[in-house]
Amino acid sequence: MRKKTTLAMDGGTKAVAALGPYTSKIHKEELEELLDLWEYAPGIKDKLTALIEKHAAQLKGPHLFRYYNPRPSKVEQAEQAFAKYIGVKHALAVNSCTSALIAALRALGIGMGDEVIVPAYTFFASAAVIGACNAIPVIADVDDTLTLDPRDVERRITPRTRAIIVVHMRGMPAQMDKLMAIARKHKLHVVEDVAQAAGGTYKGRMLGSIGTMGCFSFDYYKILNSGEGGFVTTNDSWLHTRAQPWHDCAACWRPNRFASERREGELFCGENYRMSELQGAVALAQIRKAPALLKGYRAAKRRIVSKLKLPEGVTLQRVADPAGDTGICLILFMPDVTRAKWALPALQAEGVPAGGIYDHKVKDWHIYVHWEHILEHKSVARDGLPWSGVPAAELPNYSKTMCPQSTELLSRAIMIDIHCEHSAADCGAIATGINKVLAAM
Ligand SMILES: Cc1ncc(COP(=O)(O)O)c(C=O)c1O
Structure with a gap:
């Protein structure tokens, strides 16, 4: 006969007295x-x-998951530091600016059948996210600021338009006064794409704090970087609340993750854009260094520009608010495409870190002409979305020539990259190189 044992729940000895200790x-x-x-x-x-x-x-x-961390979370500290730096109530850390833009559009309730305006000159991600939300990207011209042309934005508004993605391209602020006035007039949301302009301002206000929401990139190439990463900023607590479930499908963000929704619109199927503590730690240190990095970029740009001798017909890009420029690059408009094509290799031969912006023969994801995903209505699934979301006759008339002002300006633009650690001698040499080539033109 088997000996009878007393179960632990009946007062017997526990079979597993203790587990571990284990190392991490x-x-x-x-x-x-x-x-x-x-x-x-x-x-x-x-x-x-x-x-x-x-x-x-x-x-x-370490505990590398931002939630349930027994120590103060680096991601959370980065969010607090970034919200303070940008001057907004909320910052949500995510894994990229692409994710930030999708989370922002989703928080705003944008989806099938809606239109969102985006500039003809931006990294493709700013336009791709609209399609990824099943909405229709409407491409608008940029002007000589190389940011959205407010007049063209207004021309492209239809009854379907819900938002404008304003991109502060190449570290320079867009024309926020005019764009915000248009948005107010037509009751549109403004999502600022600040991927390339963290730390920039417009009339004294930090970029990313002016529109309804701001989206930042911390990828390797950006002013502040954690390898990959991003932030969604907003002063609207409800939009911040709605961005959180989109960024955390597993729903860990709430004080009680299993409670029913506190207000209708809080719970829905989302994705996972969470930032890890590794990125959070790097991002936190970068945010603390932001003022010093910005100071370096701005001083270098001022130094170079002050030494330039521009001949007749060559102009610097117009900056909507020069005081708010981050200083990460300077852009020259040459008198025509022929002279731009001649000057670019000449500058590079002098050692000036120069690049051309648009040549229709060279593939570049920053110019709408190359966005065949949109121009040719590509879809990931048989449902044909986002294009099938509106009657075909109501889709924008996409073509490679739909934004002629943008291609005309970009084809004679030359961009010179600036480093925040350029010394006075580096700046002098770059200015000398530019002046030498322009004088020989
Ligand atoms: C203007 C702009 N928007 C969005 C993105 C996307 O950023 P991420 O690489 O963090 O997704 C980029 C990246 O280059 C960008 O330049």
């Missing part, structure tokens, strides 16, 4: 990989690795 699954090996990423010289790396190995027993290991 993420431990010294991962820290050493991070060290390798940071690219210390070999001697220093070896010393740091030896130190980590020596103290491995004291290493608790």
Whole structure:
């Protein structure tokens, strides 16, 4: 006969008295990989690795998920620091600006059958996100600020228009007064795409705090970067609340994640755009450094521009508010395409970090002419969305020539990249190179 045991729930001895202790699954090996990423010289790396190995027993290991972190979350600290820096009530950290834009459009309730206006000159992501929300991108011209031309925006508004994505392209502010006035007149939302202009201002206000929502990129190429990453900013608490479920399909963002919705419109099927604590830690440090980085870019641009001797017919890009320019680049308009095509290799040969902006033969995702996904109504599924969401006759008349003002300006534009650590000598040499080529033109 089997001996009868008393179950723990009936007062017997527990079968599992205790589990562990276990070490953290993420431990010294991962820290050493991070060290390798940071690219210390070999001697220093070896010393740091030896130190980590020596103290491995004291290493608790990180909690890399932003939620339920027993320590203050780096992502949350980055959100607070960024909201303070931009001067808004809320900042939501996400994994990219593409995600930020989709979360913003979804928070605004934009979907099938809606139209959203986007500039002809921006990285394709600003336009792609509209289609990804099943809405229709309406492409509008840029003017000599290389940001949205308010007159063309107004021309392209239809009864379906719900929002304008204003892009502060190449670190320079768009014409916010006029665009906001148009948005108010037609009851449209303004989503600022600040991917390229973190830290820029317009008439004293931080970009990303002026429209209904702001979207930032922290990818590798941006003013502030954590490899990948982004933020959604807003002063509207309800929109912030709605952006959160979209960014966190697993619904961890609420104080009680299993409670029913506090207000209708809070719960819906979303995606997962959460930022990890690794990115959060880097983003937090970058945000703290933002004022110094911006100071460096602006000083370098001022230095270079002050030394330029522009011949008749060559102009600098018009900046909607020069005081708010981040200073990450300067753009020259040449008198015509022929001279732009001659000057570009001449500048590069002088060592000036120059690039051409538009040549119809060179594929570049920053110009609508190359967005065949939109121009040719491509769709990911058999449903034909977003294009099938409106009667075919009501779709915008997409063509490679639909924004002639943009292609005319961009085809004779030359962009010179600026680094925040340019010394006075670097700035002098760049200005000398530009002046030398322009004088020989
Ligand atoms: C204007 C603009 N919008 C959006 C994006 C997308 O940013 P991310 O790479 O963070 O998705 C970029 C990136 O280059 C950009 O330049």
